[in-house]
Amino acid sequence: MATVAGCTPHGRSSRTQRPHLSKMERVIVSMQDPDQGVKMRSQRLLITAIPHAVAGRDVVEWLVQKFCISEEEALHLGTLLAQHGYIYPLHESRDLTLRPDETPYRFQTPYFWTSTLWPAAELDYAIYLAKKNIQKQGALVDYEKEHYTQLHKKINHAWDLVVMQAREQLRAAKQRRKGDRLVISCQEQTYWLVNRPPPGVPNILEQGPERGSYNSSRVQMSSDFYKCEIERFRKALGRNRVKSSVCLEAYLKFSSQHGPHDPILSGCLPSNPWITDDVTYWAMNAPKVAAPTKLRVERWSFSFRELLDDPVGRGHFMDFLQKEFSAENLSFWEACEELRFGGQAQVPALVDAVYQQFLAPGAARWVNIDSRTMEWTLEGMRQPHRYVLDAAQLHIYMLMKKDSYPRFLKSDIYKGLLEEAVIPLETKRRAFPFLRKPLHSSPSPVLQSTPEEPAVTSTPAGGNGKQ
Amino acid sequence: MAREECKALLDALNKTTACYHHLVLTVGGSADTQDLREELQKTRQKARELAVATGARLTVALRDRGLATEERAEFERLWVAFSGCLDLLEADMQRSLTLGAAFPLHAPRRPLVRTGVAGGSSAVAARALSARSLRHEAEGDFDVADLPELEREVLQVGKMIDDMEMKVNVPRWSVQARQAAGAELLSGASAGASSAGGISVQERPGPCDPSKALAATVFSAVLLVAVALALCVAKLS
Numbered sequence: 185m186a187t188v189a190g191c192t193p194h195g196r197s198s199r200t201q202r203p204h205l206s207k208m209e210r211v212i213v214s215m216q217d218p219d220q221g222v223k224m225r226s227q228r229l230l231i232t233a234i235p236h237a238v239a240g241r242d243v244v245e246w247l248v249q250k251f252c253i254s255e256e257e258a259l260h261l262g263t264l265l266a267q268h269g270y271i272y273p274l275h276e277s278r279d280l281t282l283r284p285d286e287t288p289y290r291f292q293t294p295y296f297w298t299s300t301l302w303p304a305a306e307l308d309y310a311i312y313l314a315k316k317n318i319q320k321q322g323a324l325v326d327y328e329k330e331h332y333t334q335l336h337k338k339i340n341h342a343w344d345l346v347v348m349q350a351r352e353q354l355r356a357a358k359q360r361r362k363g364d365r366l367v368i369s370c371q372e373q374t375y376w377l378v379n380r381p382p383p384g385v386p387n388i389l390e391q392g393p394e395r396g397s398y399n400s401s402r403v404q405m406s407s408d409f410y411k412c413e414i415e416r417f418r419k420a421l422g423r424n425r426v427k428s429s430v431c432l433e434a435y436l437k438f439s440s441q442h443g444p445h446d447p448i449l450s451g452c453l454p455s456n457p458w459i460t461d462d463v464t465y466w467a468m469n470a471p472k473v474a475a476p477t478k479l480r481v482e483r484w485s486f487s488f489r490e491l492l493d494d495p496v497g498r499g500h501f502m503d504f505l506q507k508e509f510s511a512e513n514l515s516f517w518e519a520c521e522e523l524r525f526g527g528q529a530q531v532p533a534l535v536d537a538v539y540q541q542f543l544a545p546g547a548a549r550w551v552n553i554d555s556r557t558m559e560w561t562l563e564g565m566r567q568p569h570r571y572v573l574d575a576a577q578l579h580i581y582m583l584m585k586k587d588s589y590p591r592f593l594k595s596d597i598y599k600g601l602l603e604e605a606v607i608p609l610e611t612k613r614r615a616f617p618f619l620r621k622p623l624h625s626s627p628s629p630v631l632q633s634t635p636e637e638p639a640v641t642s643t644p645a646g647g648n649g650k651q
Numbered sequence: 652m653a654r655e656e657c658k659a660l661l662d663a664l665n666k667t668t669a670c671y672h673h674l675v676l677t678v679g680g681s682a683d684t685q686d687l688r689e690e691l692q693k694t695r696q697k698a699r700e701l702a703v704a705t706g707a708r709l710t711v712a713l714r715d716r717g718l719a720t721e722e723r724a725e726f727e728r729l730w731v732a733f734s735g736c737l738d739l740l741e742a743d744m745q746r747s748l749t750l751g752a753a754f755p756l757h758a759p760r761r762p763l764v765r766t767g768v769a770g771g772s773s774a775v776a777a778r779a780l781s782a783r784s785l786r787h788e789a790e791g792d793f794d795v796a797d798l799p800e801l802e803r804e805v806l807q808v809g810k811m812i813d814d815m816e817m818k819v820n821v822p823r824w825s826v827q828a829r830q831a832a833g834a835e836l837l838s839g840a841s842a843g844a845s846s847a848g849g850i851s852v853q854e855r856p857g858p859c860d861p862s863k864a865l866a867a868t869v870f871s872a873v874l875l876v877a878v879a880l881a882l883c884v885a886k887l888s
């Protein structure tokens with residue numbers, strides 16, 4: 185069988201035989217044992233008799249005996265063998281299943297065994313279809329005709345070879361006895377039934393997504409390999425480890441704190457927009473909304489990061505700091521964020537502006553940084569880049585976190601916010617089901633394009649979500 | 652002319668490759684014998700000789716700069732068919748190597764798979780070698796001695812393919828095949844008609860040749876008897 189031309193022409197060993205196929209091969213070979221193998225009988229045709237036919241029942245019996253398994257399991261195993269093409273039925277040759285009765289089967293020749301080492305190539309399939317075309321005078325099955333035309337387009341350059349080989353292979357086959365010719369053509373047909381299954385039949389060689397890269401790359405067990413392994417393990421020993429009790433504690437705390445805030449775990453009020461088509465939830469939790477919900481305000485007390493990340497929270501924090509006359513800290517922090525995430529071209533100008541406004545001695549909004557950090561910053565500012573103010577920013581951040589933030593949480597502003605915060609009411613379920621709004625995800629474009637038909641989902645029926 | 656020569660050589664190589672493929676199909680099966688291995692060896696030797704000859708001719712023709720475009724296109728077509736044929740041959744040789752190693756004949760560690768193919772394949776090999784019949788001179792452990800030889804030959808063929816790719820640069824996709832879809836049905840009708848009756852993939856039994864002759868004589872005898880009876884009846888009445 186030809187490899188895909190040009191792909192891996194003469195280098196092998198990138199493919200390995202899949203383990204289940206090797207196992208099946210071993211089973212088949214052990215069936216061939218003259219003493220302990222399966223009972224063979226002869227298939228009688230009108231004139232010729234072809235040996236080595238096996239009844240389905242005998243196969244199942246042999247499997248039960250050999251592996252000491254139940255009959256059901258043996259039947260399943262036998263069906264797997266048939267589906268992978270190691271055994272093929274002699275009467276309904278397109279139906280590759282094992283029947284535990286007198287239906288005769290025969291073994292596939294090792295050349296045509298299903299293998300991932302030698303995947304079936306398009307050129308071979310084309311030659312097979314051409315041969316079949318000649319034999320059947322053009323009367324191919326539908327899907328085969330389709331494949332034929334597709335292949336003619338795909339490997340058009342090799343079509344001369346296809347036709348030549350097809351003719352010659354048929355002529356070579358004619359040199360054999362009648363019975364042998366029959367057997368070989370059945371074998372080939374089974375091979376292609378397995379490797380190019382007809383529509384509706386599942387492809388056995390398909391791997392599911394979880395099987396993925398099974399190909400175990402063979403590693404040479406040399407001294408280099410072991411040296412690398414030793415080095416790797418030594419580095420692994422030196423890594424910092426955190427006790428799992430500590431990790432899990434933090435994890436538990438996080439989960440219990442954020443549990444009531446999770447819309448999936450604790451439901452969301454007023455209602456889940458994906459279910460009821462009511463977008464109030466999103467409107468009420470928009471980034472900049474005048475009246476934040478209670479859950480949101482509570483979340484600001486979890487950590488300083490939460491407070492700063494929320495635009496509404498940051499705004500209120502800024503108000504608080506202005507009352508305390510330390511708003512320049514937050515402004516400085518925001519300016520540093522802008523520097524870090526802003527455009528590269530603005531970096532030098534911005535660094536200068538920040539310095540002039542916040543860091544220079546006698547600046548308008550001078551921030552209090554310790555001397556060492558100030559030294560580092562000044563040195564870094566000779567060649568400004570976007571991370572040059574990181575140290576100062578971190579200092580101010582920790583200052584706010586340790587100092588201003590706890591005071592904010594205890595302040596009247598925050599307490600007032602908590603009291604004012606809104607708890608949205610859950611939407612009432614309509615008592616009568618036929619008045620409930622129909623559940624559609626979004627108006628279908630088909631409906632919208634025909635304006636004379638009433639749009640089904642444009643307005644909610646009744647004030648479901650409104651309080 | 653060079654083109655006819657190349658075509659003839661390519662046809663011969665094609666025939667030998669097809670016969671080799673047909674022989675390799677039965678390795679490991681119930682018809683696997685020392686004779687088969689010997690036939691394989693002779694066939695592949697012939698195939699290799701043909702390949703070398705064809706390759707040399709084609710390389711010479713394609714490296715000739717002063718070639719007309721349509722002649723060049725013709726030679727490129729032949730080249731693509733030739734390299735495809737060589738790929739098939741190499742793959743079949745590799746398969747026969749692995750299968751031959753997996754199913755040794757001398758000390759049968761593995762019993763051969765009973766596939767139902769029982770007859771000899773000497774006719775196929777004879778066709779490949781364009782000989783009338785084949786003499787088998789294999790000793791008892793031919794397959795053991797043959798395996799390393801086969802391995803070497805596989806590598807040689809691989810090297811030959813690589814060399815040819817280096818020497819001649821023919822992009823495969825630019826070649827337009829001359830045969831249209833379904834071309835095998837047209838002039839292959841002679842090969843088709845005779846085999847259509849014989850080979851069918853359903854197990855519908857068809858008469859084989861001596862039996863066909865027998866049936867024909869029986870039928871003609873019955874016909875003669877019927878005609879004689881009718882004459883008698885006519886004479887009597």
